[in-house]
Amino acid sequence: MTKTKVAVLISGAGTNMAALLYAAKLPDCPYKIVLVASNNPEAEGLNIAAAEGVPTYGKSHVGLNRVDHDLIIHDQITQAGATYVALAGYMRILSRDFVEKWDGRMLNIHPSLLPKYKGLNTHQSAINAKECVAGCSVHLVTAELDDGPVLGQIEVTVLPGDTAESLAARVKMAEHQLYPKILAEYVVRETNPEYLILQVRKLALAQPEAHEVLSHGMPCFGIIGGKKFAYVSVDHHGDGKTALLVKISGAEEQGMLIDSDGERYYRPAYFGDGWVGIRLDLGDTDWNHVGDWIAKSWRAVAPKKLAKLMDVAADF
Known part of the structure; x- marks a missing residue:
């Protein structure tokens, strides 16, 4: 230990x-x-x-x-x-x-x-x-x-x-x-999966029209009636990691992130090039940064009409 x-x-x-x-x-x-x-x-x-x-x-x-x-x-x-x-x-x-x-x-x-x-x-x-x-x-x-x-x-x-x-x-x-x-x-809270899931849940459900379900045993978050924008992976297929999975633009962005910090970022199994895993269990998680990732991932899957409404509300 x-x-x-x-x-x-x-x-x-x-x-x-x-x-x-x-x-x-x-x-x-x-x-x-x-x-x-x-x-x-x-x-x-x-x-x-x-x-x-x-x-x-x-x-x-x-x-x-x-x-x-x-x-x-x-x-x-x-x-x-x-x-x-x-x-x-x-x-x-x-x-x-x-x-x-x-x-x-x-x-x-x-x-x-x-x-x-x-x-x-x-x-x-x-x-x-x-x-x-x-x-x-x-x-x-x-x-x-x-x-x-x-x-x-x-x-x-x-x-x-x-x-x-x-x-x-x-x-x-x-x-x-x-x-x-x-x-x-x-x-130990920053490496405790229950604590980490709770922090992600707070940030994810703060997104407009967000809800939570279980998918393949993982807590996942999506837009009501729409696509998923975040998952929490806990020892998925025995990988020993607790991580946030979020949407990205593709293989190029995924590769850049992994090259920049191979301990923190990784390619999640079975999710393809459109997602990246972000380790939450390293003990030094920047939750403001995680919140930014979740908001970015939400916007990647949000219907254009909903995203525009949020832009108008932010500018008001």
Whole structure:
């Protein structure tokens, strides 16, 4: 198994980092920790990571502006070869530039059931509000604090007489269960056929008068009462690929695409020269590009009257 490379950012004890690190040692874990970095060179978590043979980096933010410090950390992450970032008690608000660089590839664990109790003092806030349950959330990081899409949560019952400290201790145990599971699920989604089919479905059904059927066991998309413009091929005839099949102009275009990127583009068996296969399971799919391909393929089979109506609507 090729494991996804993850960098973890911490500021202190690094208990959630340790949970991710130890989970990564399991044979079936799809990720590995390639760097633990901190804005606190004395962070205890750096010692834990180093003892486990994980490269570490510490750089104080003192005396540096936010953007410059984030750029230093970003460079360390990219040098380590990481393609995902996990924040695990990283007590620094990140610059917008840094967040944009890792858009969709940076996760955070937060000790509340988001969207409740963003920021600090989450446990006392839950107690003050007389909540029956507290908990933790893993979410994608966006420019707004603790505001990204929630990927998973665990509820923790608030007990009579709980203090912020006693509740925090139990929530911390839940965090250690939740974070490795969600990170593992998230890093494999781009090679998971179910996820890939879902993304294609959203883009294909956004085309005018589109519908979905099964053809030869494959999800396929066509214009109602008309021709098909896209298929999703999953291990078709044992080829081991998950791919989008779209219409093209013919053998010349097909050959040019394959010559330009033979790993991504291929000639789909039994479909002829009028189609090309585009691998979706390489882990780096540009979904805007895929959307453009689907729209182009739709236009290749759309009745001229329908295509003209769409042109008029676009110009209006």
